[in-house]
Amino acid sequence: MTHMTTDTVTPAGTGTPVLHASGVTMRFGGLTAVRNVELTVNSGEIVGLIGPNGAGKTTFFNCLTGLYIPTEGTVSYKGKVLPHRSHLVTQAGIARTFQNIRLFANMTVLENVLVGRHTRTKEGLWSALLRGPGFKKAERESEARAMELLEFTGLAAKRDHLARNLPYGEQRKLEIARALASEPGLLLLDEPTAGMNPQETRATEELVFAIRDQGIAVLVIEHDMRFIFNLCDRVACLVQGEKLVEGTAEVVQGDERVVAAYLGTPFEDAPGAEEVAEVEAAEAHATDRAPGPDSTTGATGTTSTTGPEGDPK
Numbered sequence: 467m468t469h470m471t472t473d474t475v476t477p478a479g480t481g482t483p484v485l486h487a488s489g490v491t492m493r494f495g496g497l498t499a500v501r502n503v504e505l506t507v508n509s510g511e512i513v514g515l516i517g518p519n520g521a522g523k524t525t526f527f528n529c530l531t532g533l534y535i536p537t538e539g540t541v542s543y544k545g546k547v548l549p550h551r552s553h554l555v556t557q558a559g560i561a562r563t564f565q566n567i568r569l570f571a572n573m574t575v576l577e578n579v580l581v582g583r584h585t586r587t588k589e590g591l592w593s594a595l596l597r598g599p600g601f602k603k604a605e606r607e608s609e610a611r612a613m614e615l616l617e618f619t620g621l622a623a624k625r626d627h628l629a630r631n632l633p634y635g636e637q638r639k640l641e642i643a644r645a646l647a648s649e650p651g652l653l654l655l656d657e658p659t660a661g662m663n664p665q666e667t668r669a670t671e672e673l674v675f676a677i678r679d680q681g682i683a684v685l686v687i688e689h690d691m692r693f694i695f696n697l698c699d700r701v702a703c704l705v706q707g708e709k710l711v712e713g714t715a716e717v718v719q720g721d722e723r724v725v726a727a728y729l730g731t732p733f734e735d736a737p738g739a740e741e742v743a744e745v746e747a748a749e750a751h752a753t754d755r756a757p758g759p760d761s762t763t764g765a766t767g768t769t770s771t772t773g774p775e776g777d778p779k
């Protein structure tokens with residue numbers, strides 16, 4: 467697999483490293499889900515992580531956030547190696563959202579954000595939930611900050627609604643607001659637009675830009691390639707646990723290995739008649755040749771024409 471990785475790309479003009487993952491490998495028994503991955507996120511950057519289902523993206527996130535202890539490698543935040551404990555990672559300055567929404571369904575929108583603040587208040591989670599001694603003092607300040615975050619994410623009018631009653635897109639926004647409540651320097655988003663309609667996706671794109679503009683670096687996993695390529699300064703593509711390519715949106719979209727392993731066809735706005743004709747011609751060509759000698763392994767040969775795998779949008 468010597469051809470698999472490329473050098474880390476650091477675009478000119480970006481800041482200092484916020485996150486540095488060095489040689490991260492994660493094995494589950496005989497399965498290597500993440501293999502020797504090197505990734506840096508600099509301040510001021512939005513970095514995308516793409517790849518087929520099962521490529522190891524979420525496992526890599528779990529290694530970054532202390533949920534998993536990597537079999538090999540280290541993860542540093544602002545130059546310091548992180549402990550393998552998720553609450554300490556949050557305290558250090560990394561916040562995340564999950565692929566499957568994890569809100570407190572029976573708490574209000576505001577309460578969910580307040581809970582997200584517990585790593586930044588002296589009183590801690592239990593005091594916040596039980597309104598114990600010392601909480602009152604911090605309460606007004608915390609609530610003001612939580613309301614700021616609800617304004618920022620467009621949820622202020624819903625502050626007293628139960629989280630479970632929010633429409634799906636707003637639940638995803640609330641997850642982001644709650645993550646921001648820990649005042650992170652780096653935000654990890656795991657498929658933030660999964661299940662969203664195009665308007666919600668567009669709004670999420672704007673929200674992520676606004677988060678970056680507040681000085682928070684962002685690392686985002688997403689299967690929606692339009693979203694990724696519009697948003698990201700840099701994109702890394704994982705395939706079978708390894709970093710295949712890393713670079714600007716243009717570089718990654720144009721890389722034939724990424725196209726073959728994941729994208730299928732070069733990414734464009736919408737498949738037009740020209741692309742459809744191309745696809746049909748390729749299919750006809752493939753049929754003419756089958757069953758040829760390269761059709762046995764599936765490792766090479768025809769490029770997938772179905773586009774990126776992933777959750778339907």
Ligand SMILES: Nc1ncnc2c1ncn2[C@@H]1O[C@H](COP(=O)(O)OP(=O)(O)OP(=O)(O)O)[C@@H](O)[C@H]1O
Nearest residue numbers: 494497499517518519520521522523524525526565
């Ligand atoms: N806790 C675990 N125990 C064993 N195997 C696991 C575990 N978590 C993930 N895997 C395996 O590791 C590989 C990578 O999975 P992972 O969920 O990280 O991929 P992914 O790129 O996030 O996929 P998707 O895009 O579908 O979310 C898969 O083969 C998966 O089955």
